[in-house]
Amino acid sequence: MQLPAATVYKAWTTEFDRWFAAPGSVLMTGRVDTPFFFETEFSLSPDQPLQRHPHYGRFLALVPDRRIQLTWLTGAIGTKGAETVVTVELIAAGTGTLVKLTHAGFPDQGSMEGHRQAWPMVLEQLERRYMA
Numbered sequence: 244m245q246l247p248a249a250t251v252y253k254a255w256t257t258e259f260d261r262w263f264a265a266p267g268s269v270l271m272t273g274r275v276d277t278p279f280f281f282e283t284e285f286s287l288s289p290d291q292p293l294q295r296h297p298h299y300g301r302f303l304a305l306v307p308d309r310r311i312q313l314t315w316l317t318g319a320i321g322t323k324g325a326e327t328v329v330t331v332e333l334i335a336a337g338t339g340t341l342v343k344l345t346h347a348g349f350p351d352q353g354s355m356e357g358h359r360q361a362w363p364m365v366l367e368q369l370e371r372r373y374m375a
Contacts, residue, residue, distance in 0.1 A: 251340050251369070257273040274305070309333050
C-alpha cells in the first residue's frame, strides 16, 4: 500500500467507519480483549437494495504500526457464524507498507474462498479511501 503503517494500523483499530463499515454502525475501541461490532452495507446483486451485514469480533493482539490480530465473525454469506482469526502484519516498505493478511478458521471451503476473493478488494478500498 502507498500508506504509512501508522495509517493502516489506525484504519484497522479505530477507523473502520472511514473505509469499511456502514456509517454510524461501529462500536470499537481498538484495545486487546475488547469486542467490536460494525455493519457493512452492500447489495448481493445490482437489482437488490442495499442490505446491512453485521460483523463481530474482539482484538487478540496489537503491536502499534506492526501487527493486528482479531477474531472475525459474520453471518450466512461470510464466516457462517464461525469465529475466525484475522492477522494483519504491517511491514514498512519505503514510504508505504507491505500488508500481509491471513485469515483462518473457516467452517468450509466456500466461506474460505469467498473471503479469499473479497479481501483484495477490501484492502484496495482501504487504500483508495485514505488516498482520496
